[in-house]
Amino acid sequence: SSELTQDPAVSVALGQTVRITCQGDSLRSYYASWYQQKPGQAPVLVIYGKNNRPSGIPDRFSGSSSGNTASLTITGAQAEDEADYYCNSRDSSGNSHWVFGGGTKLTVL
């Protein structure tokens, strides 16, 4: 079982805004990073730290955090955003171990 909990599936209408959440005790102390994974491909980092996007990631992707919940928001979802999304952080013991959420399948309608 994962120490980070994500909803298995979320859907959004084309052009609308969607929030994907990740819950876990470690998120009270640490930021989550977020990855997008399309079928048959390696994960791609989309958000890290407080709210940072790597070069090449569209600005419709943003991150936020409150209490034990981290969120990835896609403002104006596009068809190409349909993918699995995973959150990642340190485990709740505070050591250097990493944990991943179980993933959220985003469907763009």
Place this chain on the structure above:
Amino acid sequence: QVQLQESGPGLVKPSETLSLTCAVSGYSISSGYYWGWIRQPPGKGLEWIGSIYHSGSTYYNPSLKSRVTISVDTSKNQFSLKLSSVTAADTAVYYCARNEYYYDSSGENPFADYWGQGTLVTVSS
């Protein structure tokens, strides 16, 4: 541009040792960063296996620690994974990735910024 490429056998017999190597180009491992392994069973989510610093210090997933060894060869600019006593449950796509950290008042916040393409390892007799 940093690139990572996994290599190793695609089929391993139960009870044997899985061995994979990750070749890094575009960056010298000896210059810094942690380097890690992450796996993904077919149709399932990501699981962190462990990470190694260029100096050789390691962190392992507690659930795999008794079976995992990660090592680094700075002369070849590569790092490796060994997973012993494998079973069908170890069948997965194995990714190598560069580990980075975002630092602020909260401390070290991990993320993986460069990933290999992944390699499927099947455990079967």
